[in-house]
Amino acid sequence: MPVKKKTAKKILYRNIFVSAVALILIAGLVLSAVLGFADFLVSGEEQTAPPVGEDYLSTLEDLAASLEETLAASPYDAELKMRLADLYLELAMAHGSLGAAESRDAYVQKGEALIQQAGAEFPEQHAIFILKLAILAAFYQDDAIRAERFFREALVLDGENAQAHLYYGIFLALRERGADARLHLEKVLALEPEGSELAVLARAYMEGNALNLPPSP
Known part of the structure; x- marks a missing residue:
């Protein structure tokens, strides 16, 4: 049975986001890389990554x-x-x-x-580990229930964590919960200085509307 275009596009963006997450986790995003990723999202072109x-x-x-x-x-x-x-x-x-x-x-x-x-x-770093588990469940294990629980716990522990808001926002958007997703992406912009890596990525998702977010109220 052929995959519907909308579903295929969601899978594509989720796979691209996993790549971005891996870069953040291992080395951290440099601004030029983020801007390139943002350009892709805004253009909306469906491209495939080269094989490993x-x-x-x-x-x-x-x-x-x-x-x-x-x-x-x-x-x-x-x-x-x-x-x-x-x-x-x-x-x-x-x-x-x-x-x-x-x-x-x-x-x-x-x-x-x-x-x-x-x-x-290392319980003193509990918030960091919980966020990693949320990302793992959401983008590697496709376990929405577990991911939701970890994202919420991470934000209870640190409600000002811009990374947690960014990842949770994208997770919600991929689950077609656009209004909630926009709130978290807007929170990233409120927490992060203009031009920072996370702010650029959050704005790209909102302005490029790659995830079909609803307009701001």
Whole structure:
């Protein structure tokens, strides 16, 4: 049965957003990259990402192996655990793009296990770990109920977290809850200085209307 155009477009934007999330988690978005992503959203052109190359995949796997060795020597390093968890999610996305569902799911599970472990060991950073679990559930595991619970908990812990508002807003828009999504994206603009990476991305989603948001009241 052919996929409806509207559904296909939603899947496309969700896949693009997963790529953006992975970049944020691993290295952080530089402004030029964000502006390029914003241009894509505003143009509304349906493009496909190039397939992941073997060299790229090999580089990620080598880096993961190196971080695993470092973590074995420093098992209580929270920052290192988060870097490795983020890398596992990047590997999950890479394997998923190649159609390797089993490998993708294995890396998602490894990433989640590290996030859960770090959250238990470092409760003072609980809000950070909860947001990561929300992103994981929303954009890697397609678990809407769990994602909603984690996003709400993250915002209860820190209602001024612009990243949480951005990700939650996009999650809501993809679930066709446009009015609620716009409120969270507008909150990003209220919290972030004009021209910041998160503000540029939030504005691109709203003004380009890639997610079919309703107009402001």
